[in-house]
Amino acid sequence: MAKLVQFDRIGGPEVLTLRDVEVGAPGAGELRIRVDAIGLNRAEVMFREGGYFYEPTFPSSLGYEAAGVVEAIGEGVDGFAEGDPVGVVPAFLQTDYGTYGDHVIVPATAVVARPADIDPVQAAGVWMAYITAYGALAEGGQVRPGDHVLITAASSSVGLAAIQMANHIGAIPIATTRGAGKKQALLDAGAAHVIVTDDEDLPSRIKELTKGEGVRLAFDPVAGPGVETIAQGIAPGGFLVVYGALDPRPTPLPNAQSFPALSTSTYTLHELTTDAERLRRAVAFVNAGLSSGSFEPVIDRTFDLADIVEAHRYMESNVQVGKIVITVAHEDGTV
Structure with missing residues:
Protein backbone atom coordinates (compact mmCIF):
# COMPACT_ATOMS: atom_id res chain seq x y z
CA MET A 1 0.00 0.00 0.00
CA TRP A 127 11.90 21.65 -12.83
CA MET A 128 8.71 23.71 -12.72
CA ALA A 129 10.64 26.84 -11.82
CA TYR A 130 13.66 26.58 -14.08
CA ILE A 131 12.00 25.14 -17.17
CA THR A 132 9.32 27.84 -16.98
CA ALA A 133 12.01 30.52 -16.83
CA TYR A 134 14.07 28.80 -19.52
CA GLY A 135 11.22 28.73 -22.03
CA ALA A 136 10.63 32.47 -21.81
CA LEU A 137 14.12 33.84 -21.24
CA ALA A 138 16.52 31.44 -22.93
CA GLU A 139 14.92 29.21 -25.54
CA GLY A 140 13.74 31.86 -27.97
CA GLY A 141 16.84 34.01 -27.68
CA GLN A 142 14.70 36.99 -26.74
CA VAL A 143 16.96 37.93 -23.83
CA ARG A 144 20.53 38.93 -24.62
CA PRO A 145 23.49 39.96 -22.46
CA GLY A 146 22.97 43.51 -21.25
CA ASP A 147 19.18 43.45 -21.69
CA HIS A 148 16.92 44.55 -18.85
CA VAL A 149 14.35 41.92 -17.84
CA LEU A 150 11.31 42.70 -15.68
CA ILE A 151 10.28 39.79 -13.43
CA THR A 152 6.97 40.34 -11.65
CA ALA A 153 5.86 38.39 -8.56
CA ALA A 154 9.57 37.70 -8.27
CA SER A 155 9.58 36.02 -4.85
CA SER A 156 7.95 32.89 -6.29
CA SER A 157 10.15 29.92 -7.16
CA VAL A 158 9.75 30.74 -10.87
CA GLY A 159 10.59 34.39 -10.23
CA LEU A 160 13.75 33.49 -8.33
CA ALA A 161 14.76 31.03 -11.05
CA ALA A 162 14.22 33.78 -13.64
CA ILE A 163 16.47 36.13 -11.67
CA GLN A 164 19.23 33.51 -11.66
CA MET A 165 18.69 32.74 -15.34
CA ALA A 166 18.84 36.40 -16.34
CA ASN A 167 22.12 36.75 -14.47
CA HIS A 168 23.38 33.54 -16.10
CA ILE A 169 22.65 34.98 -19.55
CA GLY A 170 24.27 38.29 -18.61
CA ALA A 171 21.03 40.25 -18.55
CA ILE A 172 19.91 42.68 -15.82
CA PRO A 173 16.99 41.40 -13.73
CA ILE A 174 14.54 43.94 -12.33
CA ALA A 175 12.24 42.29 -9.79
CA THR A 176 8.89 43.47 -8.49
CA THR A 177 7.18 42.79 -5.19
CA ARG A 178 4.02 44.34 -3.80
CA GLY A 179 5.35 45.11 -0.31
CA ALA A 180 8.74 46.17 0.99
CA GLY A 181 9.09 43.10 3.23
CA LYS A 182 10.59 40.95 0.47
CA LYS A 183 12.81 43.60 -1.12
CA GLN A 184 16.06 42.66 0.60
CA ALA A 185 15.47 38.94 -0.01
CA LEU A 186 15.13 39.64 -3.74
CA LEU A 187 18.30 41.72 -3.78
CA ASP A 188 20.08 38.92 -1.93
CA ALA A 189 18.72 36.48 -4.54
CA GLY A 190 20.47 38.38 -7.32
CA ALA A 191 18.02 41.02 -8.52
CA ALA A 192 19.88 44.07 -9.78
CA HIS A 193 16.94 46.26 -8.76
CA VAL A 194 13.67 45.74 -6.89
CA ILE A 195 10.54 47.82 -7.48
CA VAL A 196 8.01 47.84 -4.61
CA THR A 197 4.78 48.34 -6.53
CA ASP A 198 2.72 49.41 -3.48
CA ASP A 199 5.07 52.37 -3.04
CA GLU A 200 6.50 53.12 -6.50
CA ASP A 201 5.08 53.84 -9.94
CA LEU A 202 6.15 50.87 -12.04
CA PRO A 203 6.55 52.43 -15.50
CA SER A 204 8.33 55.53 -14.14
CA ARG A 205 10.72 53.47 -12.06
CA ILE A 206 11.51 51.16 -15.00
CA LYS A 207 12.29 54.13 -17.22
CA GLU A 208 14.53 55.57 -14.50
CA LEU A 209 16.45 52.31 -14.07
CA THR A 210 16.86 51.76 -17.82
CA LYS A 211 17.73 55.40 -18.66
CA GLY A 212 14.45 55.82 -20.50
CA GLU A 213 14.81 52.76 -22.69
CA GLY A 214 12.50 50.27 -20.99
CA VAL A 215 12.95 46.53 -20.50
CA ARG A 216 13.46 44.15 -23.40
CA LEU A 217 11.26 41.46 -21.81
CA ALA A 218 8.63 41.45 -19.08
CA PHE A 219 7.89 38.03 -17.55
CA ASP A 220 4.54 38.04 -15.75
CA PRO A 221 2.48 35.33 -13.99
CA VAL A 222 -0.34 37.61 -12.83
CA ALA A 223 -2.14 38.71 -16.03
CA GLY A 224 -5.34 40.75 -15.65
CA PRO A 225 -5.58 44.52 -16.18
CA GLY A 226 -2.11 45.03 -14.70
CA VAL A 227 -0.47 44.04 -17.98
CA GLU A 228 -1.31 47.50 -19.32
CA THR A 229 0.87 49.06 -16.63
CA ILE A 230 3.66 46.58 -17.30
CA ALA A 231 3.51 47.28 -21.05
CA GLN A 232 4.26 50.95 -20.43
CA GLY A 233 7.71 49.92 -19.18
CA ILE A 234 8.66 47.73 -22.16
CA ALA A 235 11.09 49.07 -24.75
CA PRO A 236 9.89 49.48 -28.36
CA GLY A 237 10.22 46.10 -30.06
CA GLY A 238 10.32 44.33 -26.69
CA PHE A 239 8.37 41.36 -25.41
CA LEU A 240 5.60 40.79 -22.88
CA VAL A 241 5.31 37.11 -21.87
CA VAL A 242 2.37 36.15 -19.63
CA TYR A 243 2.83 32.70 -18.12
CA GLY A 244 0.13 32.57 -15.46
CA ALA A 245 -3.32 33.80 -14.48
CA LEU A 246 -3.14 34.71 -10.80
CA ASP A 247 -5.53 37.59 -11.51
CA PRO A 248 -8.76 36.00 -12.81
CA ARG A 249 -10.00 39.22 -14.42
CA PRO A 250 -9.82 39.59 -18.22
CA THR A 251 -6.39 40.44 -19.58
CA PRO A 252 -6.38 43.28 -22.15
CA LEU A 253 -4.10 43.13 -25.14
CA PRO A 254 -1.73 46.12 -25.20
CA ASN A 255 -2.06 47.90 -28.54
CA ALA A 256 -0.19 50.44 -30.61
CA GLN A 257 -2.58 53.26 -29.71
CA SER A 258 -1.30 53.30 -26.14
CA PHE A 259 2.13 51.66 -26.11
CA PRO A 260 5.29 51.38 -28.22
CA ALA A 261 5.25 48.43 -30.60
CA LEU A 262 5.83 45.23 -28.66
CA SER A 263 5.21 41.52 -29.01
CA THR A 264 2.83 39.89 -26.55
CA SER A 265 2.44 36.18 -25.97
CA THR A 266 1.24 33.63 -23.51
CA TYR A 267 3.44 30.75 -22.47
CA THR A 268 2.69 27.51 -20.69
CA LEU A 269 5.22 25.08 -19.33
CA HIS A 270 3.39 22.12 -20.88
CA GLU A 271 4.08 23.26 -24.43
CA LEU A 272 7.75 22.64 -23.68
CA THR A 273 7.64 19.61 -21.37
CA THR A 274 5.40 17.62 -23.72
CA ASP A 275 7.80 18.12 -26.65
CA ALA A 276 10.64 15.60 -26.27
CA GLU A 277 13.27 17.63 -28.12
CA ARG A 278 12.46 20.91 -26.41
CA LEU A 279 12.44 19.18 -23.04
CA ARG A 280 15.82 17.59 -23.77
CA ARG A 281 17.31 21.01 -24.48
CA ALA A 282 15.74 22.52 -21.38
CA VAL A 283 17.05 19.75 -19.12
CA ALA A 284 20.54 20.10 -20.59
CA PHE A 285 20.49 23.87 -20.06
CA VAL A 286 19.22 23.64 -16.48
CA ASN A 287 21.58 20.83 -15.51
CA ALA A 288 24.51 22.85 -16.86
CA GLY A 289 23.46 25.78 -14.69
CA LEU A 290 23.07 23.55 -11.64
CA SER A 291 26.50 21.99 -12.20
CA SER A 292 28.21 25.36 -12.61
CA GLY A 293 26.52 26.85 -9.56
CA SER A 294 24.68 29.52 -11.56
CA PHE A 295 21.37 27.93 -10.58
CA GLU A 296 20.59 27.12 -6.97
Whole structure:
Protein backbone atom coordinates (compact mmCIF):
# COMPACT_ATOMS: atom_id res chain seq x y z
CA MET A 1 0.00 0.00 0.00
CA ALA A 2 1.07 3.57 -0.67
CA LYS A 3 0.05 6.87 0.90
CA LEU A 4 -1.51 9.27 -1.59
CA VAL A 5 -3.06 12.72 -1.16
CA GLN A 6 -6.50 12.97 -2.77
CA PHE A 7 -9.52 15.26 -2.61
CA ASP A 8 -13.21 14.66 -3.33
CA ARG A 9 -14.49 18.21 -3.81
CA ILE A 10 -13.37 21.70 -4.72
CA GLY A 11 -12.34 23.76 -1.75
CA GLY A 12 -9.67 25.01 0.60
CA PRO A 13 -6.66 23.11 1.95
CA GLU A 14 -8.89 21.16 4.31
CA VAL A 15 -10.27 19.05 1.42
CA LEU A 16 -6.90 17.33 1.03
CA THR A 17 -6.79 13.86 2.58
CA LEU A 18 -3.86 11.45 2.97
CA ARG A 19 -5.14 7.95 2.11
CA ASP A 20 -3.80 4.43 1.89
CA VAL A 21 -4.17 3.21 -1.68
CA GLU A 22 -2.99 0.29 -3.78
CA VAL A 23 -0.42 1.81 -6.11
CA GLY A 24 0.04 -1.28 -8.29
CA ALA A 25 2.55 -1.89 -11.05
CA PRO A 26 3.38 0.65 -13.76
CA GLY A 27 1.72 0.13 -17.11
CA ALA A 28 3.22 0.49 -20.56
CA GLY A 29 5.22 3.69 -20.83
CA GLU A 30 5.11 4.31 -17.08
CA LEU A 31 7.45 4.24 -14.09
CA ARG A 32 6.75 3.75 -10.41
CA ILE A 33 8.74 6.19 -8.30
CA ARG A 34 9.58 6.00 -4.62
CA VAL A 35 9.10 9.65 -3.74
CA ASP A 36 11.52 11.40 -1.39
CA ALA A 37 10.44 15.02 -1.87
CA ILE A 38 7.60 16.90 -3.59
CA GLY A 39 7.66 20.46 -4.91
CA LEU A 40 4.50 22.48 -4.32
CA ASN A 41 3.23 24.83 -7.01
CA ARG A 42 0.59 27.53 -7.25
CA ALA A 43 -0.99 25.52 -10.08
CA GLU A 44 -1.91 22.79 -7.59
CA VAL A 45 -3.65 25.30 -5.31
CA MET A 46 -5.63 26.62 -8.27
CA PHE A 47 -6.48 23.06 -9.36
CA ARG A 48 -7.74 22.21 -5.86
CA GLU A 49 -9.83 25.39 -5.82
CA GLY A 50 -11.36 24.76 -9.25
CA GLY A 51 -9.65 27.80 -10.78
CA TYR A 52 -7.13 26.01 -13.01
CA PHE A 53 -7.42 25.65 -16.77
CA TYR A 54 -8.95 22.17 -16.41
CA GLU A 55 -11.24 20.69 -13.77
CA PRO A 56 -10.45 17.82 -11.38
CA THR A 57 -12.29 14.51 -11.60
CA PHE A 58 -13.01 12.90 -8.24
CA PRO A 59 -11.43 11.36 -6.33
CA SER A 60 -8.57 13.46 -7.64
CA SER A 61 -4.86 13.26 -7.05
CA LEU A 62 -2.64 16.28 -7.58
CA GLY A 63 0.97 17.31 -7.89
CA TYR A 64 3.34 18.02 -10.76
CA GLU A 65 6.83 17.64 -9.29
CA ALA A 66 8.76 15.09 -7.26
CA ALA A 67 12.23 13.73 -6.67
CA GLY A 68 12.94 10.12 -5.80
CA VAL A 69 14.22 6.87 -7.24
CA VAL A 70 12.87 4.47 -9.86
CA GLU A 71 11.13 1.57 -8.16
CA ALA A 72 9.57 -0.33 -11.08
CA ILE A 73 9.59 -0.01 -14.86
CA GLY A 74 6.67 -0.49 -17.21
CA GLU A 75 6.70 -2.20 -20.59
CA GLY A 76 8.40 -0.33 -23.38
CA VAL A 77 10.36 2.05 -21.16
CA ASP A 78 14.06 2.40 -21.96
CA GLY A 79 16.82 4.46 -20.38
CA PHE A 80 15.96 3.82 -16.73
CA ALA A 81 16.98 1.20 -14.19
CA GLU A 82 15.58 0.44 -10.76
CA GLY A 83 17.31 2.61 -8.18
CA ASP A 84 18.05 5.48 -10.55
CA PRO A 85 17.72 8.92 -8.88
CA VAL A 86 15.20 10.91 -10.90
CA GLY A 87 13.00 13.96 -10.98
CA VAL A 88 9.42 14.27 -12.21
CA VAL A 89 8.65 17.26 -14.43
CA PRO A 90 5.20 18.73 -15.14
CA ALA A 91 4.35 16.93 -18.37
CA PHE A 92 0.89 15.46 -17.67
CA LEU A 93 -2.56 16.40 -16.43
CA GLN A 94 -3.29 16.03 -12.74
CA THR A 95 -6.50 14.24 -13.70
CA ASP A 96 -4.26 11.45 -15.04
CA TYR A 97 -1.32 11.40 -12.62
CA GLY A 98 -0.18 13.05 -9.40
CA THR A 99 2.99 13.27 -7.33
CA TYR A 100 1.58 13.86 -3.83
CA GLY A 101 2.39 10.46 -2.38
CA ASP A 102 5.18 8.22 -1.12
CA HIS A 103 4.99 5.86 -4.13
CA VAL A 104 3.49 7.14 -7.38
CA ILE A 105 3.13 6.05 -10.99
CA VAL A 106 3.99 8.64 -13.64
CA PRO A 107 4.61 8.59 -17.40
CA ALA A 108 8.23 7.90 -18.27
CA THR A 109 8.17 10.91 -20.60
CA ALA A 110 7.81 13.11 -17.49
CA VAL A 111 10.87 11.66 -15.74
CA VAL A 112 14.43 12.95 -16.04
CA ALA A 113 17.70 11.82 -14.50
CA ARG A 114 18.67 13.64 -11.33
CA PRO A 115 22.26 14.87 -11.02
CA ALA A 116 24.06 12.88 -8.34
CA ASP A 117 25.07 15.98 -6.36
CA ILE A 118 21.52 17.39 -6.12
CA ASP A 119 19.67 16.14 -3.05
CA PRO A 120 15.93 15.31 -3.25
CA VAL A 121 14.74 18.50 -1.54
CA GLN A 122 16.66 20.71 -3.95
CA ALA A 123 15.69 18.52 -6.91
CA ALA A 124 12.00 18.90 -6.02
CA GLY A 125 12.43 22.64 -6.43
CA VAL A 126 14.03 22.60 -9.87
CA TRP A 127 11.90 21.65 -12.83
CA MET A 128 8.71 23.71 -12.72
CA ALA A 129 10.64 26.84 -11.82
CA TYR A 130 13.66 26.58 -14.08
CA ILE A 131 12.00 25.14 -17.17
CA THR A 132 9.32 27.84 -16.98
CA ALA A 133 12.01 30.52 -16.83
CA TYR A 134 14.07 28.80 -19.52
CA GLY A 135 11.22 28.73 -22.03
CA ALA A 136 10.63 32.47 -21.81
CA LEU A 137 14.12 33.84 -21.24
CA ALA A 138 16.52 31.44 -22.93
CA GLU A 139 14.92 29.21 -25.54
CA GLY A 140 13.74 31.86 -27.97
CA GLY A 141 16.84 34.01 -27.68
CA GLN A 142 14.70 36.99 -26.74
CA VAL A 143 16.96 37.93 -23.83
CA ARG A 144 20.53 38.93 -24.62
CA PRO A 145 23.49 39.96 -22.46
CA GLY A 146 22.97 43.51 -21.25
CA ASP A 147 19.18 43.45 -21.69
CA HIS A 148 16.92 44.55 -18.85
CA VAL A 149 14.35 41.92 -17.84
CA LEU A 150 11.31 42.70 -15.68
CA ILE A 151 10.28 39.79 -13.43
CA THR A 152 6.97 40.34 -11.65
CA ALA A 153 5.86 38.39 -8.56
CA ALA A 154 9.57 37.70 -8.27
CA SER A 155 9.58 36.02 -4.85
CA SER A 156 7.95 32.89 -6.29
CA SER A 157 10.15 29.92 -7.16
CA VAL A 158 9.75 30.74 -10.87
CA GLY A 159 10.59 34.39 -10.23
CA LEU A 160 13.75 33.49 -8.33
CA ALA A 161 14.76 31.03 -11.05
CA ALA A 162 14.22 33.78 -13.64
CA ILE A 163 16.47 36.13 -11.67
CA GLN A 164 19.23 33.51 -11.66
CA MET A 165 18.69 32.74 -15.34
CA ALA A 166 18.84 36.40 -16.34
CA ASN A 167 22.12 36.75 -14.47
CA HIS A 168 23.38 33.54 -16.10
CA ILE A 169 22.65 34.98 -19.55
CA GLY A 170 24.27 38.29 -18.61
CA ALA A 171 21.03 40.25 -18.55
CA ILE A 172 19.91 42.68 -15.82
CA PRO A 173 16.99 41.40 -13.73
CA ILE A 174 14.54 43.94 -12.33
CA ALA A 175 12.24 42.29 -9.79
CA THR A 176 8.89 43.47 -8.49
CA THR A 177 7.18 42.79 -5.19
CA ARG A 178 4.02 44.34 -3.80
CA GLY A 179 5.35 45.11 -0.31
CA ALA A 180 8.74 46.17 0.99
CA GLY A 181 9.09 43.10 3.23
CA LYS A 182 10.59 40.95 0.47
CA LYS A 183 12.81 43.60 -1.12
CA GLN A 184 16.06 42.66 0.60
CA ALA A 185 15.47 38.94 -0.01
CA LEU A 186 15.13 39.64 -3.74
CA LEU A 187 18.30 41.72 -3.78
CA ASP A 188 20.08 38.92 -1.93
CA ALA A 189 18.72 36.48 -4.54
CA GLY A 190 20.47 38.38 -7.32
CA ALA A 191 18.02 41.02 -8.52
CA ALA A 192 19.88 44.07 -9.78
CA HIS A 193 16.94 46.26 -8.76
CA VAL A 194 13.67 45.74 -6.89
CA ILE A 195 10.54 47.82 -7.48
CA VAL A 196 8.01 47.84 -4.61
CA THR A 197 4.78 48.34 -6.53
CA ASP A 198 2.72 49.41 -3.48
CA ASP A 199 5.07 52.37 -3.04
CA GLU A 200 6.50 53.12 -6.50
CA ASP A 201 5.08 53.84 -9.94
CA LEU A 202 6.15 50.87 -12.04
CA PRO A 203 6.55 52.43 -15.50
CA SER A 204 8.33 55.53 -14.14
CA ARG A 205 10.72 53.47 -12.06
CA ILE A 206 11.51 51.16 -15.00
CA LYS A 207 12.29 54.13 -17.22
CA GLU A 208 14.53 55.57 -14.50
CA LEU A 209 16.45 52.31 -14.07
CA THR A 210 16.86 51.76 -17.82
CA LYS A 211 17.73 55.40 -18.66
CA GLY A 212 14.45 55.82 -20.50
CA GLU A 213 14.81 52.76 -22.69
CA GLY A 214 12.50 50.27 -20.99
CA VAL A 215 12.95 46.53 -20.50
CA ARG A 216 13.46 44.15 -23.40
CA LEU A 217 11.26 41.46 -21.81
CA ALA A 218 8.63 41.45 -19.08
CA PHE A 219 7.89 38.03 -17.55
CA ASP A 220 4.54 38.04 -15.75
CA PRO A 221 2.48 35.33 -13.99
CA VAL A 222 -0.34 37.61 -12.83
CA ALA A 223 -2.14 38.71 -16.03
CA GLY A 224 -5.34 40.75 -15.65
CA PRO A 225 -5.58 44.52 -16.18
CA GLY A 226 -2.11 45.03 -14.70
CA VAL A 227 -0.47 44.04 -17.98
CA GLU A 228 -1.31 47.50 -19.32
CA THR A 229 0.87 49.06 -16.63
CA ILE A 230 3.66 46.58 -17.30
CA ALA A 231 3.51 47.28 -21.05
CA GLN A 232 4.26 50.95 -20.43
CA GLY A 233 7.71 49.92 -19.18
CA ILE A 234 8.66 47.73 -22.16
CA ALA A 235 11.09 49.07 -24.75
CA PRO A 236 9.89 49.48 -28.36
CA GLY A 237 10.22 46.10 -30.06
CA GLY A 238 10.32 44.33 -26.69
CA PHE A 239 8.37 41.36 -25.41
CA LEU A 240 5.60 40.79 -22.88
CA VAL A 241 5.31 37.11 -21.87
CA VAL A 242 2.37 36.15 -19.63
CA TYR A 243 2.83 32.70 -18.12
CA GLY A 244 0.13 32.57 -15.46
CA ALA A 245 -3.32 33.80 -14.48
CA LEU A 246 -3.14 34.71 -10.80
CA ASP A 247 -5.53 37.59 -11.51
CA PRO A 248 -8.76 36.00 -12.81
CA ARG A 249 -10.00 39.22 -14.42
CA PRO A 250 -9.82 39.59 -18.22
CA THR A 251 -6.39 40.44 -19.58
CA PRO A 252 -6.38 43.28 -22.15
CA LEU A 253 -4.10 43.13 -25.14
CA PRO A 254 -1.73 46.12 -25.20
CA ASN A 255 -2.06 47.90 -28.54
CA ALA A 256 -0.19 50.44 -30.61
CA GLN A 257 -2.58 53.26 -29.71
CA SER A 258 -1.30 53.30 -26.14
CA PHE A 259 2.13 51.66 -26.11
CA PRO A 260 5.29 51.38 -28.22
CA ALA A 261 5.25 48.43 -30.60
CA LEU A 262 5.83 45.23 -28.66
CA SER A 263 5.21 41.52 -29.01
CA THR A 264 2.83 39.89 -26.55
CA SER A 265 2.44 36.18 -25.97
CA THR A 266 1.24 33.63 -23.51
CA TYR A 267 3.44 30.75 -22.47
CA THR A 268 2.69 27.51 -20.69
CA LEU A 269 5.22 25.08 -19.33
CA HIS A 270 3.39 22.12 -20.88
CA GLU A 271 4.08 23.26 -24.43
CA LEU A 272 7.75 22.64 -23.68
CA THR A 273 7.64 19.61 -21.37
CA THR A 274 5.40 17.62 -23.72
CA ASP A 275 7.80 18.12 -26.65
CA ALA A 276 10.64 15.60 -26.27
CA GLU A 277 13.27 17.63 -28.12
CA ARG A 278 12.46 20.91 -26.41
CA LEU A 279 12.44 19.18 -23.04
CA ARG A 280 15.82 17.59 -23.77
CA ARG A 281 17.31 21.01 -24.48
CA ALA A 282 15.74 22.52 -21.38
CA VAL A 283 17.05 19.75 -19.12
CA ALA A 284 20.54 20.10 -20.59
CA PHE A 285 20.49 23.87 -20.06
CA VAL A 286 19.22 23.64 -16.48
CA ASN A 287 21.58 20.83 -15.51
CA ALA A 288 24.51 22.85 -16.86
CA GLY A 289 23.46 25.78 -14.69
CA LEU A 290 23.07 23.55 -11.64
CA SER A 291 26.50 21.99 -12.20
CA SER A 292 28.21 25.36 -12.61
CA GLY A 293 26.52 26.85 -9.56
CA SER A 294 24.68 29.52 -11.56
CA PHE A 295 21.37 27.93 -10.58
CA GLU A 296 20.59 27.12 -6.97
CA PRO A 297 16.98 26.40 -6.01
CA VAL A 298 15.76 28.57 -3.15
CA ILE A 299 13.87 26.45 -0.62
CA ASP A 300 11.70 28.52 1.69
CA ARG A 301 10.36 25.78 3.97
CA THR A 302 9.76 22.02 4.13
CA PHE A 303 6.78 20.11 5.52
CA ASP A 304 6.14 16.42 6.14
CA LEU A 305 3.71 14.66 3.81
CA ALA A 306 1.30 14.24 6.72
CA ASP A 307 1.17 18.04 7.00
CA ILE A 308 0.04 18.66 3.42
CA VAL A 309 -2.97 20.73 4.55
CA GLU A 310 -0.72 23.04 6.55
CA ALA A 311 1.67 23.27 3.61
CA HIS A 312 -1.12 24.43 1.29
CA ARG A 313 -2.27 26.97 3.86
CA TYR A 314 1.27 28.28 4.07
CA MET A 315 1.43 28.65 0.29
CA GLU A 316 -1.84 30.57 0.31
CA SER A 317 -0.41 32.98 2.89
CA ASN A 318 2.00 34.31 0.23
CA VAL A 319 4.74 34.95 2.78
CA GLN A 320 7.22 32.51 1.25
CA VAL A 321 10.27 33.44 -0.77
CA GLY A 322 11.11 30.45 -2.94
CA LYS A 323 9.92 26.86 -3.04
CA ILE A 324 7.81 24.97 -0.52
CA VAL A 325 8.83 21.31 -0.45
CA ILE A 326 7.18 18.25 1.09
CA THR A 327 9.54 15.61 2.48
CA VAL A 328 8.53 11.96 2.55
CA ALA A 329 9.74 9.61 5.29
CA HIS A 330 9.97 5.90 4.47
CA GLU A 331 9.95 2.84 6.71
CA ASP A 332 13.68 2.27 6.16
CA GLY A 333 14.37 5.65 7.74
CA THR A 334 15.30 7.45 4.53
CA VAL A 335 13.79 10.79 3.53
